[in-house]
Amino acid sequence: MITTENPYRLRNFRVVKKIRETADTYSFWIESDLKPLPGQYNMIYYFGIGEAPITVAGKNGNLIQHTVRASGDVTSHIGSLSEEDFIYLRGPYGNIWPAEEAYGKQLVIISGGLGLAATKWIMEEAIKNKKQFKGILSLYGSKNYDSLLYRYEYERWHSHIDFRITLDKPDPRWKGDVGLITELIKKTEIDRDAVVFMCGPDPMVKFSVIELEKKGVGTDKIYVSMERHMKCSVGTCGHCMFGPFFVCKDGPVFRYSEIKEFFERKEV
Amino acid sequence: MKKIKKTQINQLFEAVKNEYSVVAPVIKEGVISLDLITDISQIPSGFTEDEKGNSYKVAKSSDRFFSYSRPYLPFKRFIIPPEFVFMKVVKNDGRINFTEVIPDKKIALFDIRPCDLKALQILDDVFINKNSHPDSYYAKAREKLFIVAVTCFSPTENCFCSSMGISLKPEHGYDILITELKDSFLIRAGSEKGSKFLERIKAEEVSQTDLVEEEKTIKETEKKINKKVSTENLSQILYSQIDSKQWEKVGSKCLACTSCTQLCPTCFCFNIVEKNSTDGSYSERIRVYDSCFNPEFATVHRFNIRQSIASRYRQWLMHKFAYWTDQFGSYGCVGCGRCITWCPAGIDITEEIKKLREGYDNH
Ligand SMILES: Cc1cc2nc3c(=O)[nH]c(=O)nc-3n(C[C@H](O)[C@H](O)[C@H](O)COP(=O)(O)OP(=O)(O)OC[C@H]3O[C@@H](n4cnc5c(N)ncnc54)[C@H](O)[C@@H]3O)c2cc1C
């Protein structure tokens, strides 16, 4: 007799806090006994619509955070949830950011757009263990001023680490860097033996890796959290397949040198 | 091992039918297909498929009982159906409750050939054995199966199972195995369930002559399998051919009709869709076969990563013969030849592999 728990079993938790991050993006703090680790994601379900994989953006005691951009069918329904509502999900899934790889070295975190949701928690953890690293540098690129996430945290982050933001487009309200994140990488000092954690759209990752390599950072020291279409999250529906990998279970975090040949090829 | 008279096959069938719903080959709309049957006479005895390239014809041409080859439909659809509700969701007072749907039918796969038997083992790896979150639906359906395998003496011209390391007489994976001799059937048990079952069948002792006849027929049949795939270093060679021009060529022929993936006994990809009631109180979560040839298969933020059909064909072939070996330690192909016979564009996967190999050799 094979006793297997249904991998699709959903659990209900309560939304205790909802924060409007931008016009279409919300953070939800959810009360739960789940024990995710930085890098992992949950499958969030909306009744009658379906599921979407969403990174765990933070954890505080028995509260976990999800940041959702209401961009499509499932995500816009999740975005409509209010405080006190139930949220249904299963997880956690996927692997984690290998923080100990960066012990004694400079940890560089590079995030593009909503990718910050996938790197924020590990950044927070790194701040807590600051002494373990030679330094922590966090570069965040945002399309424009209005899509900046977690604004209420910047001051705190600035006080702990070298946290820099660049906007793709100038804005009268913005006094900081303007230009693509690759420009920011170019002009920032990065150790040759730094360890990099990165999450953002595929093209951003591709061009950022080029800049990092120019600075002598090895592709075996660069870790990328990837996004692919996911339906099951348990390695059976086939949607997330990427070369020989299932992003849902072998990832979402990959060492770049191991995926390079597939990542840099079109239509894999 | 036991031996029964040819006329006793009915008895054996009835004994299986007593306990299970029986799925077996049938002839349907001129094609050897698969269906639930209730009478042994529904088995297309005497019929044989003529499969060559993508032509297919069935004719009455043999006096053997298991005269035909593997059916055109794969058995996987009786474990994981093409479309099924796997979870029911009810909303009550703002809260929702989930009921998991559990397969309840005890099914016997009657007359499964070595290729399809191996395909089942490959699916077991995908869904259970090599999965850290085993699929409970599959596991439960699988547990209820009774497997009656048949030694294959009727390969088609498109079969290349031997290249994929599959022997005509399977060694394991069945509950009982039937080998058809000229005047009798040899019956072997391959599991406890099978042994218990055999105890109830009146049978004769097997003689040395029977075994000699069996061995001889296997040898003769092996000679009839002429289609081949050279698997030597195949996955490495394919990895090296990921930029081959051949993908464009085959991509220009392929219609992305998904016929190959639907009929392939190892293709497992599926989609999950949701069907809800208009009053917002009830919803069903449904698993539907999907295919890497479908245009939305790899869509991220409304952009399909595999735009060209060439890249989707590459995904299919690379998965079967290269990625699969890294994922599950075996090939994702059992050489059943269905994808060759039923490809409207006349694409032959063994020929594609040959061309990719040539590309490698000429480099
Ligand atoms: C590991 C991982 C972590 C993610 N983390 C976050 C996060 O923290 N916050 C956030 O807002 N988004 C995140 N995403 C992206 C988010 O899952 C997709 O935007 C979402 O699934 C799209 O579904 P939809 O129905 O809202 O959109 P639609 O555009 O309406 O979807 C259309 C169809 O495409 C499918 N689809 C499109 N992209 C994806 C995808 N990536 N995965 C599954 N199905 C997809 C949908 O299921 C649907 O069938 C993450 C994705 C992955 C893979």
Ligand code: SF4
């Ligand atoms: S790839 Fe073709 S020959 Fe191989 S198992 Fe699938 S259908 Fe059969």
Ligand code: SF4
């Ligand atoms: S059956 Fe042939 S035409 Fe159809 S998707 Fe498969 S290879 Fe392409």
Ligand code: FES
């Ligand atoms: S999401 Fe289904 S296989 Fe990865």
